[in-house]
Amino acid sequence: MENTHTFEAIQLEFSQPEIAVVSLNRPKKHNAMNWAMFEELTTVFDHINSLRDVRVVILKGNGKSFTSGLDIMDANEKIFGKVDEHSEDVGRKAILYHKILKILQDSMTSPEKCRMPVIAAIHGYCVGGGLDLSSACDIRLASKCAKFTIKEVDIGLAADIGSLQRFPKVVGNDAWCRELAYTSRIFGAEEALENGLISHYYEDKEILFDEALRLAKLIASKSPVALVGYKEGLNFSRDHTIEDGLKHVRTVNTALLQSEDNMIAAMALLSKEVPKFSKL
Numbered sequence: 001m002e003n004t005h006t007f008e009a010i011q012l013e014f015s016q017p018e019i020a021v022v023s024l025n026r027p028k029k030h031n032a033m034n035w036a037m038f039e040e041l042t043t044v045f046d047h048i049n050s051l052r053d054v055r056v057v058i059l060k061g062n063g064k065s066f067t068s069g070l071d072i073m074d075a076n077e078k079i080f081g082k083v084d085e086h087s088e089d090v091g092r093k094a095i096l097y098h099k100i101l102k103i104l105q106d107s108m109t110s111p112e113k114c115r116m117p118v119i120a121a122i123h124g125y126c127v128g129g130g131l132d133l134s135s136a137c138d139i140r141l142a143s144k145c146a147k148f149t150i151k152e153v154d155i156g157l158a159a160d161i162g163s164l165q166r167f168p169k170v171v172g173n174d175a176w177c178r179e180l181a182y183t184s185r186i187f188g189a190e191e192a193l194e195n196g197l198i199s200h201y202y203e204d205k206e207i208l209f210d211e212a213l214r215l216a217k218l219i220a221s222k223s224p225v226a227l228v229g230y231k232e233g234l235n236f237s238r239d240h241t242i243e244d245g246l247k248h249v250r251t252v253n254t255a256l257l258q259s260e261d262n263m264i265a266a267m268a269l270l271s272k273e274v275p276k277f278s279k280l
């Protein structure tokens, strides 16, 4: 792929200017999330948000897995160890934990904050933080071999970087979520599909990545103004009443309905031609 940028734990490529591909890139560790990965996810998504060409993002893992979640060794040193050394005082330690958790939460929120749709392509393990991260994406696709688990209970903590907030809303099956959270039971692609976590699964990782790209190309052919409007509206409506959602879209669309994209899309539809939209 053209234009590859390799950071410490993340790779950013462009399959075409409209499609950014973000890869978690610590394959020897199943892409365990170290401090660098958390920071780079925020930076990379901020960067993507500033690019006028990009209309869709694919988020995937290099190697055998999407991600095995929090890098336990790295966290012992850079999170838990750092807080321990910070002060003897509980209050001061708590304030530092608060700051660190905000950084980690912001990192997991970055696909949701991205103005363009983000497709998570999940293969192999998707553990703990992997569910936080993928739940913040717009669409989740998986390979048949994908193995998911809300793992935090096994490292003695209650999930705190998004699983409890987004995952239940994504799947809308409270009892299933609670069972998974309390037990850390591993579940596969079929169960993920049955419960609405993913929209499709594919035979293997290669087909998964091909299909994610095919879907990304289809989305990238649409009006970027409409895509931004959709994502904004869907995210807002998820967290508000229907009445508030309708009010919000009325306000947003007083502006977006004046976009040239409306006419370009409508004319192309009528003339059966491919619409050409300008960058944002």
Ligand SMILES: CC/C=C\C=C\CC(=O)SCCNC(=O)CCNC(=O)[C@H](O)C(C)(C)COP(=O)(O)OP(=O)(O)OC[C@H]1O[C@@H](n2cnc3c(N)ncnc32)[C@H](O)[C@@H]1OP(=O)(O)O
Binding pocket: 028, 029, 030, 032, 033, 068, 069, 070, 071, 072, 073, 074, 079, 104, 125, 127, 128, 129, 130, 151, 152, 154, 155, 160, 161
């Ligand atoms: C403040 C809190 C903030 C955030 C909280 C986030 C919550 C979480 O994400 S909780 C989940 C934490 N993750 C785990 O518990 C997963 C631990 N790993 C495993 O269970 C296994 O590695 C596996 C993912 C099931 C894969 O098993 P296998 O196929 O047998 O590979 P391994 O030989 O175990 O792994 C290869 C290599 O990678 C290292 N590794 C994998 N995952 C992690 C990880 N999460 N943290 C640290 N290291 C990891 C593993 O130790 C191996 O290392 P070697 O040096 O090659 O031995």
